[in-house]
Amino acid sequence: xxxxxxxxxxxxxxxxxxxxxxxxxxxxxxxxxxxxxxxxxxxxxxxxxxxxxxxxxxxxxxxxxxxxxxxxxxxxxxxxxxxxxxxxxxxxxxxxxxxxxxxxxxxxxxxxxxxxxxxxxxxxxxxxxxxxxxxxxxxxxxxxxxxxxxxxxxxxxxxxxxxxxxxxxxxxxxxxxxxxxxxxxxxxxxxxxxxxxxxxxxxxxxxxxxxxxxxxxxxxxxxxxxxxxxxxxxxxxxxxxxxxxxxxxxxxxxxxxx
Amino acid sequence: xxxxxxxxxxxxxxxxxxxxxxxxxxxxxxxxxxxxxxxxxxxxxxxxxxxxxxxxxxxxxxxxxxxxxxxxxxxxxxxxxxxxxxxxxxxxxxxxxxxxxxxxxxxxxxxxxxxxxxxxxxxxxxxxxxxxxxxxxxxxxxxxxxxxxxxxxxxxxxxxxxxxxxxxxxxxxxxxxxxxxxxxxxxxxxxxxxxxxxxxxxxxxxxxxxxxxxxxxxxxxxxxxxxxxxxxxxxxxxxxxxxxxxx
Numbered sequence: 001x002x003x004x005x006x007x008x009x010x011x012x013x014x015x016x017x018x019x020x021x022x023x024x025x026x027x028x029x030x031x032x033x034x035x036x037x038x039x040x041x042x043x044x045x046x047x048x049x050x051x052x053x054x055x056x057x058x059x060x061x062x063x064x065x066x067x068x069x070x071x072x073x074x075x076x077x078x079x080x081x082x083x084x085x086x087x088x089x090x091x092x093x094x095x096x097x098x099x100x101x102x103x104x105x106x107x108x109x110x111x112x113x114x115x116x117x118x119x120x121x122x123x124x125x126x127x128x129x130x131x132x133x134x135x136x137x138x139x140x141x142x143x144x145x146x147x148x149x150x151x152x153x154x155x156x157x158x159x160x161x162x163x164x165x166x167x168x169x170x171x172x173x174x175x176x177x178x179x180x181x182x183x184x185x186x187x188x189x190x191x192x193x194x195x196x197x198x199x200x201x202x203x204x205x206x207x208x209x210x211x212x213x214x215x216x217x218x219x220x221x222x223x224x225x226x227x228x229x230x231x232x233x234x235x236x237x238x239x240x241x242x243x244x245x246x247x248x249x250x251x252x253x254x255x256x257x258x
Numbered sequence: 259x260x261x262x263x264x265x266x267x268x269x270x271x272x273x274x275x276x277x278x279x280x281x282x283x284x285x286x287x288x289x290x291x292x293x294x295x296x297x298x299x300x301x302x303x304x305x306x307x308x309x310x311x312x313x314x315x316x317x318x319x320x321x322x323x324x325x326x327x328x329x330x331x332x333x334x335x336x337x338x339x340x341x342x343x344x345x346x347x348x349x350x351x352x353x354x355x356x357x358x359x360x361x362x363x364x365x366x367x368x369x370x371x372x373x374x375x376x377x378x379x380x381x382x383x384x385x386x387x388x389x390x391x392x393x394x395x396x397x398x399x400x401x402x403x404x405x406x407x408x409x410x411x412x413x414x415x416x417x418x419x420x421x422x423x424x425x426x427x428x429x430x431x432x433x434x435x436x437x438x439x440x441x442x443x444x445x446x447x448x449x450x451x452x453x454x455x456x457x458x459x460x461x462x463x464x465x466x467x468x469x470x471x472x473x474x475x476x477x478x479x480x481x482x483x484x485x486x487x488x489x490x491x492x493x494x495x496x497x498x499x500x501x502x503x504x505x
Contacts, residue, residue, distance in 0.1 A: 063374050084380055096375035098367070110379045113386070115283065162379065 012040040012198035013074035013086055013165045015060050020069035022055060029055050031222040032069070040196045042188060044209040047219035048244060053202040054093065056219070057168045060200065061090050073166060089164035093171045095151035097143040097158070103130070104139040107157045129157040132187065134180065148175040156184060160191065167191065169201040173208050181205065185212050206245065210234075218244060266468070267460050270384070274392050274460075277385045281393050284385070291394030295356050299402060302355065303348060307406035310343050311335055311413025319417070319424030328424060332431035333438030335414030340443045341450075344407040346495055349454035352399065353487040357462035360391055361483035364466025365476040373467075388463045392456075399455035400448040407447060411435060446502050453498060454491045461487045 020033040029052045037043040045053050058064040059071050062078045071078045074086050097106045108126045111117050117125070130136050133153035143151055152175055159167060169188070173181035185208050191197045203209055209216055210230045217227040220240050226233060236242065281288065314335045322328045364387055367373050373383050418426040465483040469475045 058374075061378050063377060088378060088380075090375075090378040092371055092375060094371060096371040098372050098375070099370065100363070109381070113379070113381045158379075 011165065011196035012192070014039050014072070015166060015198065015200060016072040016075075017056070017060065018070045018072075020056070020059060020071065021067050022052075022059065022064065023067060029222050030059075030066075033219070033222070033224055035217060035224065035227070037198060037200055039198055040192060041214045042192055042199045042201065042212050044201045044203060044213035044216040045219060046203060046206075046209055046216060046244065049204075051219045052222040053219055054170050057090065057170055057200065057202055060166075061088055061168055086166065087162055087164045088166045088168070089159035089162040090168040091152070091155050091159045091170060091172050093174065095143070095148075095155040097151055097154055099143050102140050102142055103135065103146070103154050106143070106154055107161055109158065110162050125161060126157075129160050130154075132160070133157045134183070149177065149180065152176060153180065153184075156187070160187070163195055164197055165195075166198045166200070169199065169203070171203055171205075172201060173203065173205045181208060182211075184208075188212055220244075263464070267464050270388065270464050270467070271456075271460055273384045274388050277382070277389045278393075280385055281389060284390050287386075287390035288393050291390045292398055294359075295352070295391075295394050296398035296402060299352065299355060299398075300405070302351060303402050303406050304409050306347060306351060307339070307344065307409040308413040310347055311339055311410030311415075312417040314338055314343070314410075315414040315417040315424065316421060319421060319426075323424060328426060329430055329434050330438075331414070331418050331424060331426060332434030335418075336411055336435035336439040337443060339407045339410035339414070340439055340447045342447075342495075342499075344403045344410060345447045345450040345454060346491065348399070348403050348406045349451065349458065349491045350488055352395070352402070352455070353458045353462075353484055353491065356395070357458045357483050357487050358480045360459065360462035361466040361469075361479045362476055364463055365469035365479040368467060368469045369472060369475065383467070388459070391459050391463065395455040395459045396452060399451045399458075403447055403451035404444065407444070449502070450495065450498050453494055457490045457494060458487045461490060 015035070015037040017033050017035040020030050021028070022030040033052075033056060035043075035056075045056065047053050055064060059066055060073065060078070062080070062083050073082055073088070076082045076085075098109065101109065104123075104126055105112075107129055108122045111122045111125065126139075127136070130139065133156055135150060135153055135157065138146070138150065143154070146154065152172065156172060167188075172184050172188070176184065188199050188201065189212055192199060201209070201212070213230050215227065215229055216233055218225045218233070218241050225238055225241050226236050228236075233241070233245070236245075315331055318334055319328065319331050322331055322334070364373075367387070373387075376383050376386055415428055415431045418424045418431045419428055462483040465479040465486070469479045471478075
């Protein structure tokens with residue numbers, strides 16, 4: 001594989017999905033998805049659990065092979081060569097940290113493996129990113145010694161180190177408190193301002209979605225129900241979209257009526 | 259399924275060979291694995307070999323003495339340890355101790371999406387996980403087998419001298435050993451151990467990389483890694499012996 005770690009400062013790249021279909025054990029998960037994400041855009045994908053959002057992300061970064069349809073990154077069909085040519089990163093829902101490695105080793109993994117920076121530079125970059133996600137002082141801990149939220153923040157720091165041209169976030173704010181969730185949202189926007197990174201964010205967090213999205217899509221049962229700016233999505237008349245966006249706890253009302 | 263596994267093993271072997279020029283860049287991981295495979299196995303290897311050598315002398319000594327060829331005990335223990343028991347027993351020990359750990363570690367990394375995370379960082383999992391183990395075990399195994407052979411000889415010598423039913427002298431034991439065991443016999447054992455090491459590393463890594471399901475899947479991969487390694491080691495041992503019998 002070509003080492004692409006030295007290509008810094010490049011702007012964001014586009015991502016396009018054409019008529020993507022995927023099934024697991026005969027069960028369709030994606031049923032003809034079409035998406036076009038522009039370079040530098042923050043694109044949010046929302047949808048109920050099991051609707052195929054994470055599977056879609058895995059296709060965009062080449063971890064899954066489509067049954068049919070095509071995925072393009074930077075205008076080229078996804079392949080090992082293309083994934084080497086561009087800098088892509090993904091924040092997994094579970095964090096997917098290397099459990100035998102310390103926080104510092106995890107965050108600096110990309111740089112140490114591609115060996116494009118000196119050890120002192122790597123240390124400095126890792127310290128910066130850990131400070132950004134509020135984890136200074138936890139450098140030598142193992143993932144098993146961290147809470148779920150802390151693991152997620154380490155995963156975000158690890159992805160930020162890559163300075164990606166296309167960043168995929170799978171539920172970046174789940175397990176985070178509202179303050180840290182807002183910090184992460186801010187960081188997603190800041191990354192775009194600083195390097196023009198394209199971001200595709202899968203989330204259930206409506207505050208995050210409407211706070212950062214340039215455009216958003218809602219997936220339901222493996223199909224896109226709507227795509228548009230946050231303002232356009234709010235005015236949708238599709239009942240499934242409305243149910244998802246307007247769902248709220250009404251325990252007090254229900255308790256009174258009992 | 260059998261042919262698919264063999265095919266996948268060969269593909270994994272080829273992919274690892276292609277990564278071999280990158281080995282020096284990954285020397286730190288290779289040293290870590292060398293410590294894990296070699297250093298951490300030393301005590302077990304020494305203990306096991308001492309008793310294997312001792313048992314060989316104990317089983318054969320009295321029989322040889324009855325037939326008036328007790329002086330051959332040294333040579334018999336020497337040959338058996340160098341050509342057969344050293345490499346085979348150590349391979350079985352390493353398959354159980356190191357092969358199981360490889361399959362468990364890689365299997366866990368797979369089910370916890372760590373390998374997916376490596377791929378997204380453009381880090382080749384074969385280079386990151388298999389290459390260091392491949393190089394380390396190829397270095398460590400022949401060294402361990404030489405050590406095992408030497409310790410086994412000592413075990414045989416101690417029993418041959420200390421046991422009153424054999425009652426050899428150290429000189430008598432080692433003279434016989436020197437007469438019957440030559441450098442080619444040691445080379446024979448080293449070649450076997452190198453082949454066995456590759457069986458262990460590729461079967462274990464392949465099982466780890468094909469883990470399905472959760473922790474139960476990891477357990478299944480570990481069992482299959484150890485059992486398949488041992489079966490292949492014993493089959494390979496026969497054919498290697500057949501090829502090298504005339505040496």
